[in-house]
Amino acid sequence: MTDSLDSTDTLAHGAADPVAERTLGIVLVSASAVAFALTGVLTKSIHADPLTITCWRGFFGSILITFYVLWRRRRSGGRESLRLGWRGWLLAVEGAAASIAFISAFKFTYVANVAVIYATSPFIAALLAFLLVREKFRLQTMLAAAVSLCGVAIMVGGGLGSGHLFGDGLALLMTTGSALYMIMVRAFRDSPVVWAGAVSAFLLFVLGWFVTDPLAVSTRDMVLLATFGCSFALASILWTEGSRLIPAAESGLLGSAEVPFAILFALLFLGEIPPMASIIGGAIVLCAVFAHAGRDWMKAKSAGP
Structure with missing residues (x-):
């Protein structure tokens, strides 16, 4: 998902009621989770190959996100720089x-497999941060990561010989x-x-344009591709705005709802029903994710404003 721009301006700027502001944040982040959850359904519904999909998703998504970035920049009086530098370009390429x-x-x-495996990204990030920059690895994160790893192992192990191992990989x-x-x-x-995200999406469009035949798609697929790009941009914008209004722990917990929504939509x-190994492994991973995010949320809530 997209991190927020470094700006103090929000959609609810000047709002006197913190409860209303928090409610708006919850609604926006929850809506972004639902929009992100459509990725699996849209990808499988489009007959084009993956590079063609990323090409058009990047085209439509980059345009909408660029409009959003320019709108944010105008509201901030031009304080937000659009200069990427080598770090921004590295973010764009890695994201692509x-x-x-x-x-x-x-x-x-299966959509369920991808969604559940993706749910472990905070744990993998914590492990990589420990290995690369020696960032402290909390005990509760270590335990949740170990439990989720067991769930992923069950899920991937169930895919052996079924033809889904490559997708799980x-x-x-x-x-x-x-x-x-x-x-x-x-x-x-x-x-x-966020600007790096827009550039990343445009890079995917350029890549797809030169290595595939993006114009060789049906009218049906083009409509779905445009919908896909718009939903991607909408999800990114909703997350960016919503995460400004609520604590990070609450954003993480609400964002985790993307996984069950993705499975439900599939x-x-x-009509996609994952095998029993995916269901069992997925349940283990989701328990670890929600327990970890819920503990952070409770800790942040007890700490007060």
């Missing part, structure tokens, strides 16, 4: 690579890439993260 793996994974395995690769992206965002605090729109 993770997106390709993300979209491709849905083509080769892509999901693990994408999750590792996303975890690395989280670390880079924290390390490159001065970089315009069941409702695709």
Whole structure:
């Protein structure tokens, strides 16, 4: 998901009621989780190959996110720089690579598998942060990571011989890439993260334009591709605005709702029922994720404003 711009201006700027502001934040972040959860259904519903999908998703998404960034910049009086620098470009390239793996994974395995494996990204990020920058690894995070790893092992093990192992591998690769992206965002605090996301999406459009035949898509697929790009941009914008209004722990907890929504949408729109190994492994991972996020939320709540 997209981190917020470094700006103190919010949609609820000047609001006198903190309760109303918090409620708006909860609604926006929850809505972003629902929009992000459509990724699996849309990817599987489009007949085009993964690179063509990322091409058009990047095209429509980059345009809308660019309009949003320019709108934010105008509201802030031009204080927000659009200069990427090498750090911003590194974020854009790394994000583009993770997106390709993300979209491709849905083509080769169950939506539930990709969604659940992706849910472990905070734990992988914590592990990578410990290994790369010696960031403190909390005991509760270590325990939750160990439990979620067991769940992923059960899920991936159930895919052996079923033809879904490649997709599960892509999901693990994408999750590792996303975890690395989280670390880079924290390390490159001065970089315009949302703008880097727009550039990343446009890079995917350029790549797809030269290595695939993006115009060789049906009218049906083009409509779905435009919808996909718009939902991606909408989810990013909702998350950016909503996460400004509520604590980070609460944003993380609400964002975790993306996983069950993705599985539910796959069941409702695709009739996709994952095998028992995926259900058991997924349940273990979700318990670890929600317990970890819930504990952080309770701790932040007890600490007060």
